[in-house]
Amino acid sequence: MLTRIVAILFPLFAITAAGFLVGRRMKPDLTHANRLNMDVFVPALVFAALANREFRITEYLPLLGATLAVVLASGGIAWLIARAIGVEAKTFVPPLMFNNCGNLGLPLAVLAFGELALMPAVVIFMVSNLLHFSFGAWLLDHRVRLLTIWRVPSVAATFAGLAVGLSGIAVWPPLLTAVKMLGDISIPLMLFALGVRLTDARITAIGLGVFAAVMRPLIGMVLAWGILQVVELPAQEQALLLVFGALPPAVLNYIFAERYRQEPEKVASLVLIGNLAAVLFLPLALALAL
Template sequence: MLLRILSILFPLFAITALGFVVGRRRRPDLSHVNKLNMDVFTPALSFAALASKELHLGTYLPLMGATFALIVGSGLVGWAAARLIGMDPKTLVPPVMFNNCGNLGLPIAVLAFGPEALAAAVVMFTVSNVLHFSFGAWLLDHHTRLSTVWRSPSVLAALAGLVVGVMGWTVWPPLLLSIRMVGDIGIPLMLFALGVRLAESRIEAIGVGVFGAVLRPVAGMAIAWALLQLVDLPAREQALLLVFGALPPAVLNYMFAERYGQEPDKVASMVLIGNMAALVFMPLALAVALRP
């Protein structure tokens, strides 16, 4: 089991470590590359995963509902914790509520459960993205228009892929292969960019950073376990939900905090320490998810 977990996590952390080393030594500006990844490569990945097979949307509805409940439940835990320690909920709730289901979640799904798990992982990623770009943005700025979520290429591509899959339409194989090849750039680039981002970040609020970094996976795994007692999911989706719950805070939380001026130094610390803590929490989640 330990060797299996190591073989799953090693490529993720190896590519992230490479990005960290390059970020330290060369300090590359990946702003344009990251935009390409969000606007081109990840949408292609989402579309190819959902359009490459005939989908029965009804089979994913329980997973979508469980994912929604996990995200909302994590947000409520973050809100209660913020009130308890006298912290601004706008600072703590997003990092606890929205996890790194892109940079880490999609690669782990493929490496741990095979390419067949990618479609389900993309569905979870889409639910999280829709909530993050709508409620997450509104939470930080109540003047934000919720309709802007539909401008996200990742969301649009996932919805297009769902339509193609549900309708049973066949995409011309050479075209689908081209889209898949473009999408294949996304996952390693996500990991590399995460390493560069970690190299650029600074830990300034250690106490808050550790608190948020631990609360995110602990609350997520506890809520995922509780949901699995209530929702009947296939074995693979049960494992995916547990791993989803253990993921660290999303890097996007820092970008949102910086954009809206919501204590970005504290959010950056939670994101940085949280992704480092994934070295502990991800093996734990995989050990539970992969148990016989």
């Protein structure tokens, strides 16, 4: 079991570490690469999975509901904790509510459970991504217009993929293959870019960062376990939901904090320490899930 867990996690951490080392030595500007990833490659990955003829969104409605419950309940608990410890909720809640289901979650799902796990993993990512760009943005700035969320490329790809899948339209296989090949670029690039971005993060609130690094996976796994006692899911989806609960804070939280000027250095500390702590918590989640 230990050997299997190491074999699953090593590629993820190796690529992230490579990005971190390159970031420290060469200080590359990945602004354009990250924009391409968010605007082209990730949307291609999402669309290819949702528009696949083998994908039936109705089969994943229980997983969709369970994921939604985990994300929203995590946010509610984080808000109560923030009130209790006297921390600004807008700083503390998003990193505990929105995890790294893109950079780490998608490649981890494929490595741990095989290619067939990509579709349910994309469903999980879809729910978290839609909530992050809508409710998450509104949480930081109530002036955000939620009706413009469809302009976000990954969100637009989600709607387009769902429309194609639900309508039963068969995408020309060579075209779908081309879109999938574009999507395949996103996963290693996300991991590498995560490593590079971690070199820019400044640790200014170590105590709060360590606390959040423990609470994020702990709350997520407990909620996932509790929901699984109520919602009946296939074995693979149960494992994916449990691992989803253990994922560290999304790097996007730091980007949003910068955009909306919500104590970005504190959020950077929460994200950095949380992702470092994933070395401890992801093996635990995999040991429980496998």
